[in-house]
Amino acid sequence: MKRLHRAPLVLPVSGPPIVDGGVLCENGVIIEAGPYARLKGRGEVKDHAESILLPALINCHVHLELSHLAALGQGPSRLGDMTGWIAELLTARQDSTADGLAAARPVLDGFYQQGVGCVADIGNLPESGKIGAGRRVEVHFFLEMLGFSQRSADNALARMQESHWDCTGHAPYTNHARLLVAAKERARSRNHIFSIHVAESRAEIDFLRDGSGPLRPFIEERGFWDGSFVPPGCGPVTYLDRLGVIDEKTLCVHCVHVADEEIALLAARRAKVCLCPGSNNHLGVGSPPVEKMMGAGITLGLGTDSLASNPRLSIWEEMRLLRQEHPRLDPAAVLAMATRGGAECLGVTEAGALAPGKKAKIIAVAAPGITAAHAADFLTSAGNNVQVRWA
Numbered sequence: 001m002k003r004l005h006r007a008p009l010v011l012p013v014s015g016p017p018i019v020d021g022g023v024l025c026e027n028g029v030i031i032e033a034g035p036y037a038r039l040k041g042r043g044e045v046k047d048h049a050e051s052i053l054l055p056a057l058i059n060c061h062v063h064l065e066l067s068h069l070a071a072l073g074q075g076p077s078r079l080g081d082m083t084g085w086i087a088e089l090l091t092a093r094q095d096s097t098a099d100g101l102a103a104a105r106p107v108l109d110g111f112y113q114q115g116v117g118c119v120a121d122i123g124n125l126p127e128s129g130k131i132g133a134g135r136r137v138e139v140h141f142f143l144e145m146l147g148f149s150q151r152s153a154d155n156a157l158a159r160m161q162e163s164h165w166d167c168t169g170h171a172p173y174t175n176h177a178r179l180l181v182a183a184k185e186r187a188r189s190r191n192h193i194f195s196i197h198v199a200e201s202r203a204e205i206d207f208l209r210d211g212s213g214p215l216r217p218f219i220e221e222r223g224f225w226d227g228s229f230v231p232p233g234c235g236p237v238t239y240l241d242r243l244g245v246i247d248e249k250t251l252c253v254h255c256v257h258v259a260d261e262e263i264a265l266l267a268a269r270r271a272k273v274c275l276c277p278g279s280n281n282h283l284g285v286g287s288p289p290v291e292k293m294m295g296a297g298i299t300l301g302l303g304t305d306s307l308a309s310n311p312r313l314s315i316w317e318e319m320r321l322l323r324q325e326h327p328r329l330d331p332a333a334v335l336a337m338a339t340r341g342g343a344e345c346l347g348v349t350e351a352g353a354l355a356p357g358k359k360a361k362i363i364a365v366a367a368p369g370i371t372a373a374h375a376a377d378f379l380t381s382a383g384n385n386v387q388v389r390w391a
Contacts, residue, residue, distance in 0.1 A: 002026045002043030005362060005391050006036050009375055011054040013339045014353035017372040023053060023391075025360040033354040046391065050368040052375055053391060054335075055354050056117025056361040057315045058342025060274040061195065061253050061303025064121045065128040068096060068103035070307035079284040082201035083214040089308055104131045107313060112136045114314055115363035115388040120195060120251075120303070120346055122168065129165050140346060142168040142195055145175060145183050148219060149226040153179040166190060169245075171197040172236045173204050173215055176228070177243055184245045193249050193347050195274070199236050199262075200254035201285045208236055237262035246271050251345050253303060254279075255293070256286045263289065267296035272345040275337070277321035278312065279305035287325045294329075300337045301345035312384065320383035331376035338380075362391035 003025050010021030012033045022036040024043055032039065069092050078085045108131060111119060118138040121131065124146065132139025143165040147156030153176035160167045160183060169175045169183045180196075187194040199205065206213030211231040219225045232239045237258055240246050248270035255273045258266070266273065273293055280287060293300060302322070304313040315338050322334055343352025350359045366387040370378050379386070 002031070004036075004039055004043035004045045005048060005053060005364075006045055007048040007051050007053040007364065009052045009367070009370065009372055010354065011052060011335070011375060011379075012354040013055055013336055014355045017375055019372055021053070023354050023360070023362060025362075028360050030354060030356055030358045030360050032356055048364040048391060050366060051364040052367045052370065052379065053354065053362055053364055054379070055339045055352055055358070056363050057115050057338045058301065058346065058348070058352060059111060059116050059119040059304055059315055060251065060301035060342050060345045061276060061305060062119050062121055062313065063123065063306035063308070064104035064107060064119075064131050065100045065123040065125055066093070066306040066308040067107045068098035068100045069093060070103075072308040073282060073306070073311045077282055077284045080202065080286070082203050082283060082285060083218045085283055085309070087218070092308075100125075101127065101131055104128070105135065107307065108132060108135050108137050108139070110313070113388070114316060114384075115365070115390070116315060117359075117361040118342070118346065118348055118351055120193075122195060126163060126165060138348075140166075140348075142166050142192075144168055144170050145179055146170050147176055147179045148174050148224045148229065150176060150228050151226070152176075152224060157182055160186060166192045168194050169196045171200070171204070172239055173207050173219075180240070180245055181243050184243075184250075187249065191249075193251050193272075193345070194245065195251040195253060196240070196245070198240065198252040198255055199257040200280075201283075202257055205235060205257050208232055208234065208239055235259055235262050237265055241265055241269065248272075249347065251301075254285075254288070256280055256288045258289065258293075260292065263292050263296050263298070266293070267298050272299045272301065274301045274303045274345055275318075275322060276303045276305045276310075277318050277325060278310040278314075281321060281325075282309055282311060290322070290326050290329065294333065299341055299344045301342035302337050314384050316386050317383045319380040323380055331380045334380045335376045360391075364389050364391050
């Protein structure tokens, strides 16, 4: 049976707003989006009064297995002390007796209630891949590799060979070059995206350029410094590109401290970028050059990161924070990051827009009296005040 969803305003994202619009669906797939007057009579009507219809949101980066460490995200900002936060995280994770998977499932259910249809979940534990089982949010799980010394890299390589999950690397300062290259080659062979933390903190930049800053003693204290790492003398994007890691299926997460030439490099390689304003704000690491990345034509998505670094996991809040930090951004462009951009970042071609052939994952946001001219502004500035229901 065909169903026609009608609302005062439809935002396809792939096209201009439609006043008194409709979305015609059949068997969970969108057939057409357009004016109601053109679509009426072609299906059973479901009326969404005083609402805006738009595609489900997409969260391009979350660590669900850290949900039981939410106390870390509720404290004061780290004021840029990234290594201090990592140390606290490792200690808290080691000392915790809580069931991380049990804590993660309500978080995933909360995403669904917010209108999120798809998430990219990054975890260090193979069992974390089961968090999404039976849940209504589509979860793309990636097993994250860690291994900086030669020995730890060998162990990670062995784990990767044995795993059936899609695997990815954590960051240039936690992965040996051999591990980064092998993980990326495996991703290419399986044709999935390669998500990696890039240029999140100033400490990372200093460490890669000349080995200075707090990261080296941090690594040494934990027994992972074996002398095999030689600082590449460049930024992380350049370093990863030299290793052959940066391409159109690479998703660089955070990208707070990227130089102009690295932005140009990301654009040339058609790499994607996931912005995490909430986590960046809590950790005090800074704000990325969003306008420059947009000007270079880089596809941008949004992520929440984890409850260990973000007090509230909400793509609505990520949009609000992004606009607060970058008031010149076009609201429609920010909304696109949370929908179509996220789909492109994750390679999820069937999501991100209300267009023919896409999955009928449609959300209705209560918006009485909101006009087409102000819809994107309202949706990207309301934060968690939005009232969402699934169409």
